[in-house]
Amino acid sequence: xxxxxxxSNDSSVQAETNxxxxxxxxxxxxxxxxxxxxxxxxxxxxEKEVTALIxxxxxxxxxxxxxxxxxxxxxxxxxxxxxxxxxxxxxxxxNDVIKLRTKVGMVFQxxxxxxxxxxxxxxxxxxxHGIKNKQELNQIVEESLRGAAIWDEVKxxxxxxxxxxxxxQQQRVCIARAIxxxxxxxxxxxxxxxxxxxxxxxxxxxxxxxxxxxxxxxxTHNMQQAARVSDRTAFFLNGEVVEYDKTDTIFSVxxxxxxxxxxxxxxx
Amino acid sequence: xxxxxxxxxxxxxxxxSLLTIVILVTIIGYIFVKGYKLINFDFIFGDYSxxxxxxxxxxxxxxxxxxxxxxxxxxxxxxxxxxxxxxxxKQGRLVRIIRFATESLTGIxxxxxxxxxxxxxxxxxxxxxxxxxxxxxxxxxxxxxxIRTTEEALKTVPQSYREGSLALGTTKLQTLxxxxxxxxxxxxxxxxxxxxxxxxxxxxxIFLTAGTVAAxxxxxxxxxxxxxxxxxxxxxESGDIELASAIGIVLIVIxxxxxxxxxxxxxxxxxxx
Numbered sequence: 001x002x003x004x005x006x007x008s009n010d011s012s013v014q015a016e017t018n019x020x021x022x023x024x025x026x027x028x029x030x031x032x033x034x035x036x037x038x039x040x041x042x043x044x045x046x047e048k049e050v051t052a053l054i055x056x057x058x059x060x061x062x063x064x065x066x067x068x069x070x071x072x073x074x075x076x077x078x079x080x081x082x083x084x085x086x087x088x089x090x091x092x093x094x095n096d097v098i099k100l101r102t103k104v105g106m107v108f109q110x111x112x113x114x115x116x117x118x119x120x121x122x123x124x125x126x127x128x129h130g131i132k133n134k135q136e137l138n139q140i141v142e143e144s145l146r147g148a149a150i151w152d153e154v155k156x157x158x159x160x161x162x163x164x165x166x167x168x169q170q171q172r173v174c175i176a177r178a179i180x181x182x183x184x185x186x187x188x189x190x191x192x193x194x195x196x197x198x199x200x201x202x203x204x205x206x207x208x209x210x211x212x213x214x215x216x217x218x219x220t221h222n223m224q225q226a227a228r229v230s231d232r233t234a235f236f237l238n239g240e241v242v243e244y245d246k247t248d249t250i251f252s253v254x255x256x257x258x259x260x261x262x263x264x265x266x267x268x
Numbered sequence: 269x270x271x272x273x274x275x276x277x278x279x280x281x282x283x284x285s286l287l288t289i290v291i292l293v294t295i296i297g298y299i300f301v302k303g304y305k306l307i308n309f310d311f312i313f314g315d316y317s318x319x320x321x322x323x324x325x326x327x328x329x330x331x332x333x334x335x336x337x338x339x340x341x342x343x344x345x346x347x348x349x350x351x352x353x354x355x356x357x358k359q360g361r362l363v364r365i366i367r368f369a370t371e372s373l374t375g376i377x378x379x380x381x382x383x384x385x386x387x388x389x390x391x392x393x394x395x396x397x398x399x400x401x402x403x404x405x406x407x408x409x410x411x412x413x414x415i416r417t418t419e420e421a422l423k424t425v426p427q428s429y430r431e432g433s434l435a436l437g438t439t440k441l442q443t444l445x446x447x448x449x450x451x452x453x454x455x456x457x458x459x460x461x462x463x464x465x466x467x468x469x470x471x472x473x474i475f476l477t478a479g480t481v482a483a484x485x486x487x488x489x490x491x492x493x494x495x496x497x498x499x500x501x502x503x504x505e506s507g508d509i510e511l512a513s514a515i516g517i518v519l520i521v522i523x524x525x526x527x528x529x530x531x532x533x534x535x536x537x538x539x540x541x
Binding site: 069071074076097098099100101102105106108110112113114115124125128129174177178181 | 358428431433434436
């Protein structure tokens with residue numbers, strides 16, 4: 001089975017793209033204590049594309065996403081083996097998690113803005129990295145909010161509490177907060193699962209626009225969403241990557257029976 | 269049938285809250301009625317006279333001394349300890365033991381602390397009966413309170429704040445100082461208010477460590493008498509309920525002022541964010 005994945009990756013897919021590999025994952029395993037959560041995950045994530053991770057609950061897709069910026073370090077007893085390489089740097093060999101997380105931003109499942117003003121939320125990251133100049137901060141905040149397509153909605157209330165915004169607006173400010181660090185990769189962990197359909201649509205549109213500047217990896221529960229926003233899709237099941245291919249291919253001619261069953265809604 | 273039950277339950281709830289309020293109002297009312305006649309400028313700011321008719325200024329000063337000194341020592345230590353236990357320590361056996369110990373410490377009668385203070389601070393460290401000995405004893409009494417309430421306050425800060433901050437490439441210390449502690453300030457302050465209540469209410473431990481000298485303290489190494497101890501002695505020695513009640517009024521006002529100040533500071537800090 002594993003050879004089948006590698007074949008599809010190496011020959012057909014890579015041949016038809018000139019994109020660079022941004023993140024290369026090789027035989028990555030992850031354990032929570034004794035329990036193994038990821039089995040030999042190997043896949044290449046391409047620069048300035050949207051890669052979707054799909055699969056039923058508990059399949060390891062979020063765990064995998066959180067391995068890319070080492071958020072799993074926060075949990076005791078997590079052990080890993082294998083490599084995740086971003087731009088030729090093995091992220092588990094360096095100890096500079098700060099640098100890694102500056103380069104790899106993250107948007108979470110539920111909007112998690114801090115109890116501060118909208119401005120302070122977006123300026124938080126740059127400030128913590130030593131930017132004090134007011135003009136520079138103003139510029140970063142405006143650019144980031146524009147980049148997250150929320151500037152027009154909040155420009156008159158930047159100094160008011162961010163928690164007064166609607167859920168959808170909050171999530172876009174979260175995206176702005178991530179953009180403010182000028183990352184190269186943005187990880188999104190089911191970013192629309194707590195949003196209404198209209199806000200979801202806005203975030204999806206935004207993701208589509210953002211991929212010209214960023215490499216995006218998005219975990220989603222919603223297969224239509226994966227089909228709409230992503231260039232490539234990886235299907236996770238029980239901690240393994242069952243199939244990884246161009247999104248069109250996955251959704252039209254899946255190679256694995258389990259992928260087909262999942263995307264046609266037979267389980268999950 | 270259900271309706272009757274409902275009415276009955278409402279009745280019980282209503283009666284319980286009413287009873288609580290009535291008791292509280294009665295006590296405070298009684299103290300005020302008994303003591304308000306004695307309250308005047310000279311009573312509060314006048315020097316104490318053993319023959320009667322004097323003021324309580326030395327005790328007011330001593331009380332404020334003990335509150336300020338114990339809080340100055342206990343608050344930073346308590347907050348640091350709680351931050352360590354909650355945010356840094358590996359949640360294992362040692363932390364469980366420390367938590368169990370702090371919890372047990374809150375339950376120990378204060379006279380025990382007083383005896384310890386008398387033996388250790390007064391005698392062994394040779395501070396003598398003094399404000400500093402009493403304040404250090406009080407520090408030990410309120411430390412578990414500060415630690416517990418700070419820990420609870422830190423627990424209520426959503427994990428998503430920590431993740432959100434760390435995911436932006438900030439250090440643990442930055443996250444702690446800029447996101448976690450500010451969100452926990454109201455809880456921490458309520459712990460400090462609770463501690464002030466304990467300090468003001470304490471008599472046995474202070475009696476054993478600061479003594480009962482009813483004169484304006486010259487410094488923190490002077491033996492002195494707090495308001496609570498004074499109130500106890502006045503009742504005990506001369507049965508002067510009116511004087512004790514007047515002291516009670518002053519104590520209530522001090523607590524009120526301190527609580528309002530703490531609430532005000534908390535609001536100010538929240539606005540600053």
